[in-house]
Amino acid sequence: MSSWDSFSGGVWLCxxxxxxxxxxxxxxxxxxxxxxxxxYWTVLDDDLEVVAxxxxxxxxxxxxxxRAELTTKAYxxxxxxxxxxCRSTRRxxxxxxxDLGLFMVWLKCTPAPRDGLVSVVQPGPGAVxxxxxxxxxxxxxxxxxxxxxxxxxxxxxxxxxxxxxxLADSRDLPxxxxxxxxxxxxxxxxxxxxxEPETQVDxxxxxxxxxxxxxxxxxxxxLIVLLVGRVGLRRGQVxxxxxxxxxxxxxxxxxxxxxxxxxxxxxxxxxxxxxxSKSRHAWVAPLDFLxxxxxxxxYEERYRLLGAGxxxxxxVNLFRDPLGEPVSPEAIGELLERxxxxxxxxxxxxxxxxxxxxxxxxx
Numbered sequence: 390m391s392s393w394d395s396f397s398g399g400v401w402l403c404x405x406x407x408x409x410x411x412x413x414x415x416x417x418x419x420x421x422x423x424x425x426x427x428x429y430w431t432v433l434d435d436d437l438e439v440v441a442x443x444x445x446x447x448x449x450x451x452x453x454x455x456r457a458e459l460t461t462k463a464y465x466x467x468x469x470x471x472x473x474x475c476r477s478t479r480r481x482x483x484x485x486x487x488d489l490g491l492f493m494v495w496l497k498c499t500p501a502p503r504d505g506l507v508s509v510v511q512p513g514p515g516a517v518x519x520x521x522x523x524x525x526x527x528x529x530x531x532x533x534x535x536x537x538x539x540x541x542x543x544x545x546x547x548x549x550x551x552x553x554x555x556l557a558d559s560r561d562l563p564x565x566x567x568x569x570x571x572x573x574x575x576x577x578x579x580x581x582x583x584x585e586p587e588t589q590v591d592x593x594x595x596x597x598x599x600x601x602x603x604x605x606x607x608x609x610x611x612l613i614v615l616l617v618g619r620v621g622l623r624r625g626q627v628x629x630x631x632x633x634x635x636x637x638x639x640x641x642x643x644x645x646x647x648x649x650x651x652x653x654x655x656x657x658x659x660x661x662x663x664x665x666s667k668s669r670h671a672w673v674a675p676l677d678f679l680x681x682x683x684x685x686x687x688y689e690e691r692y693r694l695l696g697a698g699x700x701x702x703x704x705v706n707l708f709r710d711p712l713g714e715p716v717s718p719e720a721i722g723e724l725l726e727r728x729x730x731x732x733x734x735x736x737x738x739x740x741x742x743x744x745x746x747x748x749x750x751x752x
Contacts, residue, residue, distance in 0.1 A: 415435055415473075415502070416432065416433065416434055416435065416440075416469045416470075416472045416473040416476065417432070417433055417469050418430050418431070418432060418433075418462060418465035418466045418468075418469045419431055419432070419433045419465075420462070426659070426661060427451075427452070427458075427659060428458045428663070429447055429448060429450075429451035429452070429458055429461045430447060430458070430461040430462040430464075430465035430466075431443065431444045431447055431448075431461075431465060432444065432447070432465050432468050432469050432472065434472070435476070440468075440472065442535070442538070442539050442542070442544045443465070443468050443472070443535060445538070445542065446464075446468075446534065446535055446538040446539075447461045447464060447465055447468075449538070450464065450534075455669075457665045457667065458663065458665060459625075459665060463527065463531065464530075464531040464534060464535075465531075466528075466531070467527065467528040467529075467530070467531025467532060468531050468532065468535045470496065470528055471485075471492065471528070471531070471532045471535065474492050474495050474496075478491075483536075483539060483544065483545035483546070483549065484545075484546075484549070486532075486536055486549050486552035486553045487552045489529065489532070489552075489553065489580070489581040490581060492532075493525055493529070493581060493583070496519070496520050496524075496525050496528060497518045497519060497520055497525065498516070498518070498519060499519060500519050501519075522583040522584065522585045522586065523585050525583055526582055526583055526585060529579065529581055529582065532553075533553050533554070533579060536549050536550075536553055537550065537553075552580070553579065553580055553581065554577040554578065554579060554580060555577070555578055555579075555580050556577065556578075557577070557578035593618055597732075597734055598614065598618040598619070600732035600733065600734055601614045601618065601725070601728045601729065601732055601734070602614050602615070603732065604728045604731040604732040605728065607690060607707070607708070608683065608686040608687040608689070608690040609687050609690060609691070609704060609707055610724060610728070611683055611686070611687075612680075612683040612684060612686075612687045612704075613627060613704065613721060613724060613725075614725075614728065615679065615680050615683050616653075616680070617721075617725070619677075619679065619680060620653070620674050620676065620680060621674065622653075622655065622674065623666075623667070624718040624721045624722055624725075625663075625664045625665045625666060625667070625718045626655050626664070626666045627664075627704065627718075627721055628660070628662055628663075628664035628702075628704060628715065628716055628717055628718045628720075628721055629658065629660045629662075629664030629665065629666060629702075630653060630655075630702070630703040630704070631701050631702055631703060632701055632702070632703050633701070634653055634654040634655070634656065634703065635653050635654075635684065635703060636648070636651065636652055636653070636654075637651045637676070637681055637684060638651070639651070648673050650675055650676075651675065651676040651677075651680075651681050652673045652674060652675045652676055653673070653674050653676060654671060654672075654673055655668065655671065655672050655673070655674060656671045657669060657671070660702075660715070661715070662702070662714075662715040662716070662717045662718070663717055663718060663719075664715075664717070664718050665718075690707065691705070691707060694707050694708075694712075695707065695712065695713050698713060699712075699713035700713055700714060700715050702715035702716070704716040704721075
């Protein structure tokens with residue numbers, strides 16, 4: 390079949406349907422909540438049945454290798470895109486690794502369906518790619534992980550590894566990754582990848598943080614802005630902090646902590662609100678007088694609205710139901726976007742970190 394053959398009212402483009410008028414193959418990622426409350430993401434097929442091999446792989450990542458829930462979400466999304474492409478092009482997923490180049494073109498040109506409707510692909514000169522190089526490379530990481538696991542459990546032939554990896558040596562690695570002895574060693578290198586454009590980290594300037602701070606309407610929101618922009622915590626780390634993680638005294642030995650000065654402990658733990666710290670190691674972020682003052686004002690506001698009760702989480706709902714329940718990372722992202730719009734800034738939520746190393750010290 391050529392790349393432009395017709396099929397069931399659709400037109401093929403580099404191994405994918407240009408327009409599908411008969412059916413949308415909705416392979417999708419889906420969250421799973423275990424009886425223990427832990428969560429991971431899996432892959433469902435068109436009939437809403439679990440894709441067995443993908444589910445085993447994602448469960449192994451989450452519980453066997455201690456990966457974050459958000460990692461399984463990203464991998465499930467990438468695996469779902471691959472399986473959707475395989476089904477729409479009538480390919481066997483265990484043997485489609487040799488055609489990942491066509492899959493990359495499909496990713497670049499095929500929009501995600503909205504409300505169950507298939508979007509029309511408009512390829513050609515001047516067309517804006519649907520997904521960028523970085524996003525496509527992340528999807529390919531998930532696909533290689535799925536295929537490698539399938540080989541390990543004998544759901545796919547060993548030849549698949551030769552389709553997605555090639556033998557390479559260390560000469561093309563950066564000098565920092567070649568080792569101190571400078572000896573030559575061999576490694577497996579992905580066959581398919583795109584060159585990502587070099588971009589500088591767009592960190593918030595002081596004037597932008599001041600604008601966000603001024604756009605806040607309560608003490609809790611001001612504390613969130615300072616924890617993200619001045620202390621340097623991520624949204625998941627902010628949402629996952631407990632009240633016991635915060636030590637505001639000059640000396641906290643009475644609390645069993647030898648760290649001097651005001652500080653907040655950042656620990657990875659399972660949280661019911663989906664918050665997660667990417668760092669596997671616990672570390673300490675020092676707090677300056679401005680952040681300590683923000684804590685004081687927030688504690689006063691929380692006690693005035695909720696009393697001494699509420700969740701042990703540091704940041705909780707104060708102005709909408711369910712009152713006293715922990716704030717989620719998604720809610721913090723939405724808050725930062727609202728504050729950006731209110732302050733006249735063009736900045737997405739979660740991208741408001743200050744300068745590197747400001748008020749951040751890893752323990």
